[in-house]
Amino acid sequence: MLEGRWKMMILFHLFARPVLRFSELERAIPAISQKMLSQQLRELERDGIVRRTVHPQVPPKVEYALTDWGRSLCPVLDALLKWLESRGASPTG
Template sequence: MTSTDKKVRYSPESKVQYTPFTAAEGVTQAFRILEGRWKMLILFHLFGEQTRRFSELEKAIPDISQKMLIQQLRQLEADGVVTRTVHPQVPPKVEYSLTEWGQTLCPALDAILSWAEQRPDR
């Protein structure tokens, strides 16, 4: 008789034992970091270890206001997803890139995209 215990674990290398409550709470907290109309678009422009100047992000996302772009980038920076580098020059040069932890979002978001594409009523 075969055992299926290896198939139903959350993650084979995970040492944390999740209950349904703690798993749901962890996922909810992760989605709170990513919620916002523009955050996903900003992240996809920064994936692949790309560094973008603020003006490049403004041009790449033409429908976003400057104020909203600043807010979303600050929230991502406060959450540890994005790093901001200010170069001391005139005019000021500000660059954004994903932190090492932020880069690990790429496979997770790819998995969500693949899951969404498999929707039965598409």
């Protein structure tokens, strides 16, 4: 479910800010293409980790947030982040 180069980075950003628009995620992860971001978000949504909300307006406003199950990953990923930091590594590159 968390396989892929970008999913962990997307999750870290959604842990930091509970609701993000597609464009905000795109700016937060400049190295990811629109196609890849869209694909990774669709997979996270399909797996029940991320919730996609479309607001009926022009232009359409689409927001992404973690589901309850997705938020339950926070302690696990926080421990992983601490482990990475202790090894001198960074989850963002």
